[in-house]
Amino acid sequence: xxxxxxxxxxxxxxxxxxxxxxxxxxxxxxxxxxxxxxxxxxxxxxxxxxxxxxxxxxxxxxxxxxxxxxxxxxxxxxxxxxxxxxxxxxxxxxxxxxxxxxxxxxxxxxxxxxxxxxxxxxxxxxxxxxxxxxxxxxxxxxxxxxxxxxxxxxxxxxxxxxxxxxxxxxxxxxxxxxxxxxxxxxxxxxxxxxxxxxxxxxxxxxxxxxxxxxxxxxxxxxxxxxxxxxxxxxxxxxxxxxxxxxxxxxxxxxxxxxxxxxxxxxxxxxxxxxxxxxxxxxxxxxxxxxxxxxxxxxxxxxxxxxx
Numbered sequence: 001x002x003x004x005x006x007x008x009x010x011x012x013x014x015x016x017x018x019x020x021x022x023x024x025x026x027x028x029x030x031x032x033x034x035x036x037x038x039x040x041x042x043x044x045x046x047x048x049x050x051x052x053x054x055x056x057x058x059x060x061x062x063x064x065x066x067x068x069x070x071x072x073x074x075x076x077x078x079x080x081x082x083x084x085x086x087x088x089x090x091x092x093x094x095x096x097x098x099x100x101x102x103x104x105x106x107x108x109x110x111x112x113x114x115x116x117x118x119x120x121x122x123x124x125x126x127x128x129x130x131x132x133x134x135x136x137x138x139x140x141x142x143x144x145x146x147x148x149x150x151x152x153x154x155x156x157x158x159x160x161x162x163x164x165x166x167x168x169x170x171x172x173x174x175x176x177x178x179x180x181x182x183x184x185x186x187x188x189x190x191x192x193x194x195x196x197x198x199x200x201x202x203x204x205x206x207x208x209x210x211x212x213x214x215x216x217x218x219x220x221x222x223x224x225x226x227x228x229x230x231x232x233x234x235x236x237x238x239x240x241x242x243x244x245x246x247x248x249x250x251x252x253x254x255x256x257x258x259x260x261x262x263x264x265x266x267x268x269x270x271x272x273x274x275x276x277x278x279x280x281x282x283x284x285x286x287x288x289x290x291x292x293x294x295x296x297x298x299x300x301x302x303x304x305x306x307x
């Protein structure tokens with residue numbers, strides 16, 4: 001399994017590029033979505049756990065370049081669990097490559113690859129203790145205003161800590177930094193805040209963002225959309241109305257008499273949309289003119305004289 005191919009990034013990709021690729025793919029293939037694929041989602045998470053960690057990425061790159069070198073650090077076998085943790089999983093994959101030509105994936109037809117057991121001083125090594133704990137999954141609900149401004153949102157997590165091979169459960173309140181411009185179903189990963197085996201093997205907390213919109217505005221990417229209905233009279237003779245922006249400010253929009261607003265007309269307020277990193281969207285106002293269902297004879301005659 002090539003983790004770079006799974007995330008669709010080059011070996012030279014930065015951590016920021018790797019994170020963006022992971023967020024995009026995990027959102028696309030999340031099992032809860034119509035386009036979801038549980039196996040693909042699992043592979044994406046596995047790839048990110050390696051490539052998203054600089055130390056693990058270096059080891060992975062070294063082993064891709066010299067998969068059969070056999071030169072394992074001497075401290076790997078010195079009895080120190082933290083040192084062994086760092087390389088055990090990758091050694092196991094290399095053993096599978098050596099004997100079967102690929103890493104630990106099922107054979108075609110559903111038959112599993114035979115288990116390869118590692119030994120130290122003649123004693124079988126429990127490989128499960130060298131695997132990073134699975135992530136804790138949480139969901140945070142925010143409103144559109146919080147998505148616009150960004151917010152530090154407190155959540156309580158329950159995790160286990162492995163002490164003398166026994167899981168001790170504990171609770172902690174952590175603050176999740178939600179950046180301005182975040183969108184629905186984006187994922188934030190709090191590294192090392194999840195289940196704990198030791199200092200080397202600390203699980204993550206994976207947080208899905210849900211956004212509830214209680215404002216007058218709709219969101220399309222970074223743009224904010226405001227839809228305004230006008231009577232025929234207002235479209236011809238002018239109008240004034242107030243828009244309550246999610247920034248907390250209010251804006252008064254005035255159109256003078258004689259400046260005719262036609263159905264489908266739009267007005268763009270540059271830079272007044274959502275803000276994300278160094279980008280800003282616009283606020284777009286769409287006008288819909290509501291025509292009367294019928295006119296009296298007197299109104300028809302007056303319009304004839306005017307028009």
